[in-house]
Amino acid sequence: MTGVPAEELVAAGYAWEVADAPLLHDSLNLADLAHAVELADRTVLPDRARQTLLGALLDLASLPSDAVDYHPEHGELYASREHHLAARIGSEAGWLRAGRTRREAVRIAFRITVRRQMLDLIDAGVGLATAIAEQAERHISTVMPDYTYLQQAQPTTFGHFLSSFADPALRDAERLLAEYRHINASPAGSGAANGSRILDDRDATARVLGFDGAVEHTRDAMWQTDPFLHVLTAATSLLLTQDKVAEDLEIFASAEFGFVKLGDGHCRPSILMPQKRNPYALAVIRGSTGVLIGRMAGQAAVMKTPSARSDNLIYSYGELPRALDLACRVTRLTTAVVRDLAVDAERMRSALESGFTQAADLAELLMERFATDYRTAHRVVQHAVRPNEDARSALDAETVARASADVVGVPWRLDDAELDTILDPRALVNSRTALGGAAPGSMAATLARIRQRAGELGAEVEIRRHAIDAAETALRVRASELAQR
Amino acid sequence: MTGVPAEELVAAGYAWEVADAPLLHDSLNLADLAHAVELADRTVLPDRARQTLLGALLDLASLPSDAVDYHPEHGELYASREHHLAARIGSEAGWLRAGRTRREAVRIAFRITVRRQMLDLIDAGVGLATAIAEQAERHISTVMPDYTYLQQAQPTTFGHFLSSFADPALRDAERLLAEYRHINASPAGSGAANGSRILDDRDATARVLGFDGAVEHTRDAMWQTDPFLHVLTAATSLLLTQDKVAEDLEIFASAEFGFVKLGDGHCRPSILMPQKRNPYALAVIRGSTGVLIGRMAGQAAVMKTPSARSDNLIYSYGELPRALDLACRVTRLTTAVVRDLAVDAERMRSALESGFTQAADLAELLMERFATDYRTAHRVVQHAVRPNEDARSALDAETVARASADVVGVPWRLDDAELDTILDPRALVNSRTALGGAAPGSMAATLARIRQRAGELGAEVEIRRHAIDAAETALRVRASELAQR
């Protein structure tokens, strides 16, 4: 083999891989340093080469990615790095190849990049749940209609509505945390896939880079793809929750609803229409969700290939980090949108009054008071309000009695106080006192639990972040020592 | 409203929903029985109605789904059931509506259906991992080339190759088990979404149906979709692992490779070509994987809709159970294929001999023996075999020395015994003794761990299966008692 790639291959393959340099450069530095340190520790690397190689690697690690000549003509990232090192230290650069495929180097780097992004995304998800809980607390008593099919259903509070998005966010944060242990596991020491003859303490190698341990089976370690699909799905799922928030808020922010106003910083004006104040942030959230759905489907489609083919992974190296980065930015945006939301309690209250969201509770009352089955009670209520929809507000005991007389032949007579209570939206909300219901007391307990869970997850993230920070720092220190010895 | 649906709506909407009857009928029976029992226990249901309603529900529960007139003209499933009951017990059927939306009924049923399928799928995944481990044990010493890019890489064993698919299967089984707690959680008592006034002990209601507890926030309980996406992704991921097995085995089963032969029962003959023996099972596995990828993408796309719209869930009621059923069948098929595989150790060995998969180990030896960097050693080995590819088998110490003289100017002389050892594929495999490597000792430990983990997961499934069996039985007994009192 000449080793000179065809220009079409450079353009379609190497250029694609090299575009990932900004995402993987720092992580490749760590992977290479760890490998060189291990070669030194096992005395595979002779003393003379140790200093030279580690010195050169530390120099390389001090450069930002765009100061390194990552170039498709050299091949993928590893090849550019070897080229860089060889230009500086000649054949001593060749020691870095000992006992390791280039794919092992890049896969380690890939996981180092992704693990940190995962922690950031979990943090962002936790931040979103917290912002939701805070905004919900402010509106624990702000009554509004709950909608299904965008038709008014029953009275609720804006706090109850909004906080329904907190648990989904926390669930995805938890899933990401569960998946983290698969991501933060080391493929090092896999050799070509059958294991390495010379690097045989795989758990030790793993710990040097802050991994929780080695992926046991070396062929699985080298070629596994399933964790990446699950990480991407969790990110997609987290955005799908936000998509719903965005779709709902856009409607609520219309002049016709008038329930909420987005912060100025989340809108954009029109250059043509002076009166416009466009909730652009919501379009960003929705569109990004669509993009993530595609990334998830694409990840799965890429994985549909035989085992041990490069395409299993090289198409994730950049795609996954970029998708996680987008998910993280969008989650922070949704958090800010929720935090800065202005709520118009008056419009919400007034919408509630123009509907008849108390109908089911009235029917329930009739069922209870007159020992009739619910379906019949339901028919009576329908009949009571049907003749004149505007009469809803004027609904009184007499009307109900007339309706029941028509429907079941018996006038059901409620006393007016009882009827007033059942027709008062706030009283109705206050009756939802069971677990997770809209009554302020229930809500308060639920919100407290959400904030506590968010706090716990945040703490879990911190523990992991400190662990990898510490390992990465220790590795750099050790490499410097070895380079100077 | 007339309540008479347009024919186009029946054809596009209700017909779609009613097609799920065979999947949800049994679960709807349980959901309705539990609701009626709760209404009775809380004395919402008067005594006279209790007997009638529970009796009718028990009768309905004794019918297979195709004996019930589930018909799109009535509306969705709930409407057909109410129609069925009303035809038998008249207005007493109307009590079943008390305190519950139809969507709550169907969502409970949906989860009852899905939880059992999940346990089956976990079982199937565990079964696959076990079959892989068993087959791998038989071939722990069957040497073959490992491939990357379908080019021979290094010697390995068929056991090591095959067992690399066990851990991915177990990981997805574990993910499904983790997700089970979200699926086996009850939405009951959510009212319209703000909570119910009359059914307020949601955890008790949950336990009656064998749920591990209630989903706390009632609006989340009513509308959550994220668990369904994750279940589907885990099923898809489990099939993606099998897709790789199928793609690899198809190649290995070709006459040109000749490594394996599928069991007769997994092939199909050609009606045209008498000589054919087509590994149809592998096409089934691959195609089903593609179908699942689409179901996963579709689930996500369906979820991209505002909150509290019916489309959030009615398009999962049937899609998810059908996808899980397919995944389960396919996983059992792959299990059988692996179990019945005939391995031709001779062809594997012979393929190994015609290649030069020992090259990297030889280069490593040169690196170690002559204190040269690996890249240089790599060049020497390339040079040693390049002039005549057929010379690989005839590679001797002299050739190596000549090559090194050409490349680095110094003849590197190995003794022949040393060279023979490094060129012996079996010895080379035996040197991969580190964690998860191909050496029989490492393999044995890994396979033992796989079988143990499979056993543990299987036991977890059994615990859950017994719990839901017990709850469902107890509910039926209790309903019968109440019906007869």
Place this chain on the structure above:
Amino acid sequence: MTGVPAEELVAAGYAWEVADAPLLHDSLNLADLAHAVELADRTVLPDRARQTLLGALLDLASLPSDAVDYHPEHGELYASREHHLAARIGSEAGWLRAGRTRREAVRIAFRITVRRQMLDLIDAGVGLATAIAEQAERHISTVMPDYTYLQQAQPTTFGHFLSSFADPALRDAERLLAEYRHINASPAGSGAANGSRILDDRDATARVLGFDGAVEHTRDAMWQTDPFLHVLTAATSLLLTQDKVAEDLEIFASAEFGFVKLGDGHCRPSILMPQKRNPYALAVIRGSTGVLIGRMAGQAAVMKTPSARSDNLIYSYGELPRALDLACRVTRLTTAVVRDLAVDAERMRSALESGFTQAADLAELLMERFATDYRTAHRVVQHAVRPNEDARSALDAETVARASADVVGVPWRLDDAELDTILDPRALVNSRTALGGAAPGSMAATLARIRQRAGELGAEVEIRRHAIDAAETALRVRASELAQR
């Protein structure tokens, strides 16, 4: 080979294939009749066998699919049919195998099924465009705000809004028609894929079944998949247009907007909440769109497999017809929804009056009248209305002059008549007279063009439908003659 399939293969593979029987039975009858007729015409089939075989095939063709024992234990559909025939006519059934693989038989049938569905779907798309045009005509002068980001932008008419969905529907109808020629092309005579020795007039064979011709390259003919992806994408795209209609109408049907009311037959009541009138049809349209997106992604994922593997096609035989059937039903539903829509012109008009959608036109007027750049004019208008948003309705020449004085230092004085004209929404709509604009005259021309194009496409469908009807009838007649000779 024993030919007895393993039970796992039956459950995962053959059961999947056999589930397509209702979709393919009639088409398989046609494919088999055509093959038998051709064998007879070429005297491959001896006279004695001709009568027997054709007679049995005609009998089989007279049965509905559920009267035939299509059963997975026999294998796929072809095997069940051969089993059926052999039980009736013994070894003479074996003639049907001559010169044809089973896959060729099913692929021909598949195309026969799909081509008819495509014509139906084109018809449905054309019907939708026509219903839109008709409803739009009724509201060619019904002014309403146009929205972007669901914020009021400029005045338009409901006719202009609604008709914006007609052309996308027509484009997809056209794409389906263009793709029809690839679908209605015959793979017959492909042999194993290299061509047939005995059936060598492929175009004649094609025409017998109403195909427009043969797919030329026999391996392409046997294995092509691309047309099926494109058909599915066109169906998905057609639904995506309807998804937008459904999302928009759901908002417009809310009490808060109050612009439209769906027909009773397209809503469903709540069993819990007596006041509800849920636009269920819109949820059906949206959810089905999500399902189709998944089917499209799944089709592509299935196709990502090597050539000439069964999974290339057997996973489309049922998936594609079911997806097209759903698309067709949903398109008819959307058509009915559009047709039966009640429009509240008063609410639309009143929404328009509470906003300030004339702002851009006012700025344009200032630009023209005072030769100022648009951006400055835009700032003046913003300034004029900013202090008091409610002042919009009270905007007068004096306010504008004061604003311009503040912003640019010069009072721009309009006369009141001029200002009134620019602030009159109807006048503003009437000024959009260019191609495709909202002015009634432009609209009328556009709607006429839409209706004409719809008519043309409908006629194209009819021509094709008659052609395949005629061919299918002629084939049945010819087969009967040969059976009786």
Place this chain on the structure above:
Amino acid sequence: MTGVPAEELVAAGYAWEVADAPLLHDSLNLADLAHAVELADRTVLPDRARQTLLGALLDLASLPSDAVDYHPEHGELYASREHHLAARIGSEAGWLRAGRTRREAVRIAFRITVRRQMLDLIDAGVGLATAIAEQAERHISTVMPDYTYLQQAQPTTFGHFLSSFADPALRDAERLLAEYRHINASPAGSGAANGSRILDDRDATARVLGFDGAVEHTRDAMWQTDPFLHVLTAATSLLLTQDKVAEDLEIFASAEFGFVKLGDGHCRPSILMPQKRNPYALAVIRGSTGVLIGRMAGQAAVMKTPSARSDNLIYSYGELPRALDLACRVTRLTTAVVRDLAVDAERMRSALESGFTQAADLAELLMERFATDYRTAHRVVQHAVRPNEDARSALDAETVARASADVVGVPWRLDDAELDTILDPRALVNSRTALGGAAPGSMAATLARIRQRAGELGAEVEIRRHAIDAAETALRVRASELAQR
């Protein structure tokens, strides 16, 4: 509104949009020049502003995109450009806003970018089909086994095998060409979506930019998305064809098959294993196909949003051009791979000899000669070769006669010459003389047709490329003239 975007919005939204600057800069220049020219021609733009504005736009157009301060802090691309112009010419920059939304500007630019990429991709598809035809011509007589399920089926030629991928490529080229007319249509003059008052000759405006005409309905013009999904699907479909080529060639390039060797420039060595020669190009093709499937699904998911929301399009501005660019690069790579392929006719021939791909033809011969149904003949052939698979090569008339005696009770005696002919793979290939069959004569005709069609499509591309080149040039000239007048 302050107009200062929140930092989270900048990070998630504007940064995403601004990343598209390199893709859209040149096209935005054209769109802005055309708009300014039209404003000048209609004398909306006063003389003094005309020179200034056009001069500044021409200066901007002369800069590469990275010399312009496209920066998310300014907002999306339009805002950065306005910022750039205002810094140079002050308020005269504000004229550019007249009669046009920013979204109209970007959408025009988007189409200008995409149309050129489409022509490139059609060209690439045509180039692929041509390279396939050329390589196929060289191997019109190179016999090899055709495979189904990767089991040998019947004899064919490498030319017939390879050329089966040409027509799918041409079909997608044709689809792209058909879609081109939807892409190369102008949205200009749409105003906010209801049409423009001041720019009312939309077809003239369209032609200035080389568009074939205006999209008629202004709201459709502004918001349509369907063409972009179809373009992406055609690109995906084109790659799916190449995926199959890549999957097949990887198998054929294995040492075990040994049918083909990729050019050196399309392989990559291993840094660990000296003997490796990895067909990396094939992994690139497959992985890119998976990526495109995801982009297609993502495009559809993004489109699942209400009408007239920005997310309908801003997530396509960059996604689509990048996907098309990847598709184009990959298609050129596949073309090069096919062109540089070395074919080992000897290995192909030898594989053919070790199988029994003549079996069906032998059965056909028995059917014809002994007037027996094919199924019985099939059984006889199976019987003749079953006892000893190696006996295939030694199959003689006597064996056949014995087999038929066993199976049907009558010895069917062929003469040896007849048998020899039917067992000669080359003779068998030569018998496939019908349309599109493998016989050299049929092949030659098919290849000629492929080359002709490729030529025609290439010519169609050239016509369109010249048209847009000419329009773009003319626009620049006209703008220069107006700037200097």
